[in-house]
Amino acid sequence: MVVALGAPWSVYDEPAVGNWIGGELALLRKAHHLGVPVLGICFGAQALATALGGSVGPAPRPEIGWTRIDSDDRSLIPQGPWFQWHHDRCTLPPGAVEVARNEACAQAFLAGRSLCVRFHPEIATAVVHRYPHLGGREQCARHGVDPQELLARSRAMERAARDDARHLTDAFLDRVATASA
Numbered sequence: 527m528v529v530a531l532g533a534p535w536s537v538y539d540e541p542a543v544g545n546w547i548g549g550e551l552a553l554l555r556k557a558h559h560l561g562v563p564v565l566g567i568c569f570g571a572q573a574l575a576t577a578l579g580g581s582v583g584p585a586p587r588p589e590i591g592w593t594r595i596d597s598d599d600r601s602l603i604p605q606g607p608w609f610q611w612h613h614d615r616c617t618l619p620p621g622a623v624e625v626a627r628n629e630a631c632a633q634a635f636l637a638g639r640s641l642c643v644r645f646h647p648e649i650a651t652a653v654v655h656r657y658p659h660l661g662g663r664e665q666c667a668r669h670g671v672d673p674q675e676l677l678a679r680s681r682a683m684e685r686a687a688r689d690d691a692r693h694l695t696d697a698f699l700d701r702v703a704t705a706s707a
Contacts, residue, residue: 530570563703564640571642578619608645
């Protein structure tokens with residue numbers, strides 16, 4: 527199994543990402559074609575979508591904070607709210623099935639034995655606390671997000687978010703990763 531995690535970049539911004547992205551895309555493409563399950567989270571979802579022939583571009587608006595989504599299968603992807611910090615949206619690769627969305631973009635898709643999500647099920651309050659210090663303060667200000675309110679909401683959401691993440695992970699392992707290749 528491969529877990530491709532988030533990153534502060536957009537997959538299409540190679541100068542910011544670096545020249546390693548080509549190797550990452552090749553690895554994800556090969557894993558998918560070999561039937562190796564992939565769980566792509568945020569940047570990881572962008573990378574798998576790109577590797578499989580989809581595309582990624584700027585979203586009409588950024589998503590920063592806790593967001594509800596519309597899920598076609600709540601037993602796989604609970605409605606959340608889920609933590610988001612991205613400025614992009616994916617066009618799904620051929621054959622992928624969108625399983626969750628909101629007005630901004632596709633929020634989750636299945637491709638074979640892989641599941642990709644645009645949100646961060648792995649988020650912890652301690653990480654949210656560090657975001658403004660890692661360059662996020664300017665993004666928050668630019669988009670009208672109060673970092674202190676974001677942190678307070680993260681503390682309030684901690685238990686429910688952990689339960690939703692556990693549910694998503696178990697469903698991915700039990701239903702998607704173990705599906706026939």
